Amino acid sequence: MADLTVEFAGLNLMNPFMLASAPPAANAEMIKRAFEAGWAGAVTKTLALDPAIDVQPRLARLAVGNKTIGLENIELISQRKLEVWVKEIEEIKRDYPDHVLFASLMGAVVRDEWDSLIKQVQEAGVDGLELNFGCPHGMPEKGMGSVQGQDPTIAGEITRWAKEVASVPVMVKLTPNVTDIAQIGKACQDAGADAISAINTVSALIGVDLDRVEPLPSVGGTSAFGGYSGPAVKPIGLRCIAQLAKGTTLPLSGIGGIAKWQDAAEYILVGASTVQVCTAVMFRGYNIVEKMKKRLSVYMDEKGFESVAQMSGHILPKITAHEELDFAHKVVAAIDQDLCTKCGLCYTACQDGGWQAIEMDSRQVYPRFVIERCDGCSLCTHVCPVDECITMVPL
Numbered sequence: 306m307a308d309l310t311v312e313f314a315g316l317n318l319m320n321p322f323m324l325a326s327a328p329p330a331a332n333a334e335m336i337k338r339a340f341e342a343g344w345a346g347a348v349t350k351t352l353a354l355d356p357a358i359d360v361q362p363r364l365a366r367l368a369v370g371n372k373t374i375g376l377e378n379i380e381l382i383s384q385r386k387l388e389v390w391v392k393e394i395e396e397i398k399r400d401y402p403d404h405v406l407f408a409s410l411m412g413a414v415v416r417d418e419w420d421s422l423i424k425q426v427q428e429a430g431v432d433g434l435e436l437n438f439g440c441p442h443g444m445p446e447k448g449m450g451s452v453q454g455q456d457p458t459i460a461g462e463i464t465r466w467a468k469e470v471a472s473v474p475v476m477v478k479l480t481p482n483v484t485d486i487a488q489i490g491k492a493c494q495d496a497g498a499d500a501i502s503a504i505n506t507v508s509a510l511i512g513v514d515l516d517r518v519e520p521l522p523s524v525g526g527t528s529a530f531g532g533y534s535g536p537a538v539k540p541i542g543l544r545c546i547a548q549l550a551k552g553t554t555l556p557l558s559g560i561g562g563i564a565k566w567q568d569a570a571e572y573i574l575v576g577a578s579t580v581q582v583c584t585a586v587m588f589r590g591y592n593i594v595e596k597m598k599k600r601l602s603v604y605m606d607e608k609g610f611e612s613v614a615q616m617s618g619h620i621l622p623k624i625t626a627h628e629e630l631d632f633a634h635k636v637v638a639a640i641d642q643d644l645c646t647k648c649g650l651c652y653t654a655c656q657d658g659g660w661q662a663i664e665m666d667s668r669q670v671y672p673r674f675v676i677e678r679c680d681g682c683s684l685c686t687h688v689c690p691v692d693e694c695i696t697m698v699p700l
């Protein structure tokens with residue numbers, strides 16, 4: 306069986322799966338249950354010198370049919386006092402010495418704040434620190450979170466301070482709400498960071514309640530921009546990890562929309578060596594990890610990857626500049642008429658959003674593909690509701 310153990314920033318993990326800093330890692334009791342369920346590590350809900358007070362409610366979702374594809378939160382950092390956390394970190398490490406525990410920390414751009422936080426959690430026994438430069442709501446107004454991760458000078462400066470007092474690895478958690486995440490990652494690497502995690506949530510406004518005529522999530526009628534997570538943000542997370550893998554040489558922890566083993570595999574293939582999960586655990590619980598571990602390992606065996614380290618970044622050379630793509634690669638759409646339901650979706654899409662290369666008459670005969678007009682865009686394959694009915698084939 307493929308080896309799922311990972312060496313990450315000098316720490317040894319039993320597998321690449323960690324809880325992200327979020328509600329599933331809100332206290333010792335929860336983190337210990339997650340370790341029992343099979344998670345190799347956890348990052349605590351973010352700690353600061355002062356605990357937060359949250360609004361209610363603070364979540365709203367985007368669903369397609371009944372399926373949630375994205376979640377927005379306007380939750381702040383931990384509501385619990387630092388001294389409570391310090392005791393619980395000691396307890397977690399006493400009971401689970403072989404699991405990896407990162408403390409997620411947040412402070413203002415004030416050196417003493419970071420020094421104090423780091424010394425306290427380190428003394429309690431954490432294995433690593435995650436500096437939260439990513440939270441996009443609430444905290445930036447106080448000079449914390451994503452405002453720090455949006456400025457390479459500030460992110461670098463805080464990383465440097467942290468490295469001077471840290472005796473454990475320092476990971477920086479970056480925000481996707483920037484023009485060039487690799488530039489921020491590089492600044493942190495130059496300042497001595499040992500690892501990078503990405504992404505924190507994507508700044509968003511999830512929607513408007515049209516009956517009440519209020520923004521969502523509505524806190525008694527008003528709302529604020531929040532942080533978007535879940536399956537919908539995976540493409541953004543994958544792009545960020547690939548950019549960080551190309552722009553830095555640090556170990557990477559991939560986060561954003563991981564709910565299945567396939568998502569974890571994708572993050573590893575573009576450069577992550579550990580992955581972190583929040584929204585999928587909030588919706589489906591800690592036990593999702595068991596299947597993710599098993600199926601990831603089967604996939605690695607099938608593809609001949611002996612270890613996560615060997616698999617990490619494997620497809621990076623295949624992510625090129627657009628101008629380097631093969632413009633001579635030509636394909637056209639082909640339909641399997643045995644599978645076609647004559648729904649006409651491909652016809653409409655090609656008529657109004659493509660190349661008018663599909664013909665279909667009012668008698669609802671099968672759509673006819675006119676190869677000479679097909680430009681190979683593939684739109685018809687994405688609107689067709691039947692798997693493998695329309696495929697792109699070499700010209």
Ligand SMILES: Cc1cc2nc3c(=O)[nH]c(=O)nc-3n(C[C@H](O)[C@H](O)[C@H](O)COP(=O)(O)O)c2cc1C
Pocket residue numbers: 325326327328350351376378380381382383409437439440478504505506533534535536538560561562563581582583584585
């Ligand atoms: C309700 C909620 C609270 C969160 N709180 C924190 C936090 O305290 N610190 C932090 O670094 N990230 C926090 N996050 C962000 C997650 O750790 C993670 O980066 C993000 O949700 C993307 O991963 P996912 O798609 O698996 O949820 C929070 C996310 C959610 C949904």
